[in-house]
Amino acid sequence: MRKILLFVLAHRNTFLFFLLQIFALVFIVRFHFYQRAAFFNSANNFGEIVHHNQTRITNYLNLDKQNKALQLQNLGLLKGKRDNIYGHDTMLWQSEINTENFDIVAAKIIYNTTNRPLNTFIIDKGKRDGLENGLGVATALGIAGKIINTYDKYSLCLSILNVKSAIVMPKIKELGNKSGTIEWMGSDPSSVKLKGVHKYEEIKLGYQIVTSGYSINFPENLPVGKIAKIAKQEGSMFDIDVALSANLKNDYYVYVFKHKFKTQLDSIILNNKTLE
Amino acid sequence: MNAKLVFNYFLLFIGLFLFQLTVLNNIDLGPYFKPQILVLFVLLLPKEITFSYLLLLSFALGLFSDILLNTNGLNASSLLLIAFIRRFWLPKEVNPRPEFNVVPSLRVVLNQKWLAYILLLNFIYHFNFFILDYFSFRLFFKIIVVSVLSCLLSIFFQWIIFKLFLKPKLY
Numbered sequence: 008m009r010k011i012l013l014f015v016l017a018h019r020n021t022f023l024f025f026l027l028q029i030f031a032l033v034f035i036v037r038f039h040f041y042q043r044a045a046f047f048n049s050a051n052n053f054g055e056i057v058h059h060n061q062t063r064i065t066n067y068l069n070l071d072k073q074n075k076a077l078q079l080q081n082l083g084l085l086k087g088k089r090d091n092i093y094g095h096d097t098m099l100w101q102s103e104i105n106t107e108n109f110d111i112v113a114a115k116i117i118y119n120t121t122n123r124p125l126n127t128f129i130i131d132k133g134k135r136d137g138l139e140n141g142l143g144v145a146t147a148l149g150i151a152g153k154i155i156n157t158y159d160k161y162s163l164c165l166s167i168l169n170v171k172s173a174i175v176m177p178k179i180k181e182l183g184n185k186s187g188t189i190e191w192m193g194s195d196p197s198s199v200k201l202k203g204v205h206k207y208e209e210i211k212l213g214y215q216i217v218t219s220g221y222s223i224n225f226p227e228n229l230p231v232g233k234i235a236k237i238a239k240q241e242g243s244m245f246d247i248d249v250a251l252s253a254n255l256k257n258d259y260y261v262y263v264f265k266h267k268f269k270t271q272l273d274s275i276i277l278n279n280k281t282l283e
Numbered sequence: 284m285n286a287k288l289v290f291n292y293f294l295l296f297i298g299l300f301l302f303q304l305t306v307l308n309n310i311d312l313g314p315y316f317k318p319q320i321l322v323l324f325v326l327l328l329p330k331e332i333t334f335s336y337l338l339l340l341s342f343a344l345g346l347f348s349d350i351l352l353n354t355n356g357l358n359a360s361s362l363l364l365i366a367f368i369r370r371f372w373l374p375k376e377v378n379p380r381p382e383f384n385v386v387p388s389l390r391v392v393l394n395q396k397w398l399a400y401i402l403l404l405n406f407i408y409h410f411n412f413f414i415l416d417y418f419s420f421r422l423f424f425k426i427i428v429v430s431v432l433s434c435l436l437s438i439f440f441q442w443i444i445f446k447l448f449l450k451p452k453l454y
Contacts, residue, residue: 019335020334020335023339027338027339027342027363028360030342031342031345031360031363032360032415034349034355035355035356122311122314124416124418124422170419170422192422193314193425194314194425256311
């Protein structure tokens with residue numbers, strides 16, 4: 008016993024190192040994302056104030072770009088009423104989707120990252136405005152992410168640019184219901200990969216990837232991106248690069264989709280699970 | 284350590300932290316450059332500091348910056364690792380000639396040994412940081428590339444800091 012004690016005392020610094028290292032690893036693994044947001048709430052509140060002011064300044068400098076984006080959006084709305092005056096070059100979802108079942112909340116991004124493996128952004132609407140976890144978020148040009156944590160005034164969203172979890176169930180618009188999964192490879196914030204499309208599908212460059220109607224968090228036909236590169240791999244699947252529609256680095260104005268009958272649908276799904 | 288030296292080290296840490304928060308986290312240099320600069324503080328802590336105190340200090344400062352930089356535990360783990368292994372590169376006895384020596388202090392005489400010390404420990408720091416950040420074997424080669432490039436860029440910034448603030452006193 009005495010020898011053990013002496014051993015520990017002799018190597019106390021090594022033990023201290025391993026103890027602290029385990030602490031740090033617990034922080035990294037356990038307080039990932041969802042918990043972290045709740046745990047560091049007060050620190051995040053401080054951060055939000057800083058980011059709010061920072062974003063006010065950058066927003067002012069970006070007014071020109073924002074105006075152009077709003078103009079594009081108005082164009083989309085106009086296009087819904089008049090037929091094909093402006094051509095089909097840009098993807099504008101405002102006139103294409105069916106928003107009958109959705110309440111749409113406009114919000115502003117006050118903090119945004121695009122260079123981490125798990126990117127997040129914070130929007131300035133929260134529980135007070137009726138937002139909940141899991142709701143889908145899109146910019147004026149395309150899909151952006153989903154809400155993973157709500158506070159009173161703010162919500163934390165997981166960006167589509169994350170290496171861990173898929174945000175959306177995609178489909179290829181031109182082929183109807185041919186779907187795969189969207190994965191981000193952790194480097195380029197303007198493109199993602201579409202995996203799981205079989206080689207016998209007749210896909211072409213420029214085909215649009217949109218949301219399928221299977222999720223209640225996104226309306227159908229919300230653009231994800233366009234096919235930018237098709238590579239044939241060894242296996243039976245295509246390796247497809249998709250250029251994202253949304254410019255997640257510079258977009259500040261977003262829309263949150265809330266299904267009007269979400270609670271009802273959720274309870275149906277829950278009941279279905281209890282039956283199994 | 285006298286009070287003035289402690290205050291100077293405190294200033295160095297706050298400076299590095301603010302530089303990381305306001306500049307390095309905001310400039311966008313593409314997907315492969317994510318320099319982290321806080322490691323310089325641990326590299327420069329004097330050799331006389333008690334080892335257990337060094338470990339606790341680097342862990343605490345790492346955790347503090349993690350909360351504010353939104354990197355959960357990554358800085359704490361990496362700074363602690365550097366604090367633990369840096370003694371293997373520090374000489375047991377001080378060589379009287381400064382050009383063959385690695386003596387961590389706020390007045391650094393840069394030489395080849397310093398360069399090796401900084402390069403190696405910076406790389407270990409960045410590698411540990413990114414492997415815990417990505418936490419995936421699928422992206423292993425990407426992690427290595429990101430570590431090397433960020434490490435080199437970080438050393439460039441550290442060199443600028445050396446030149447601006449950490450010049451040796453004129454004899």
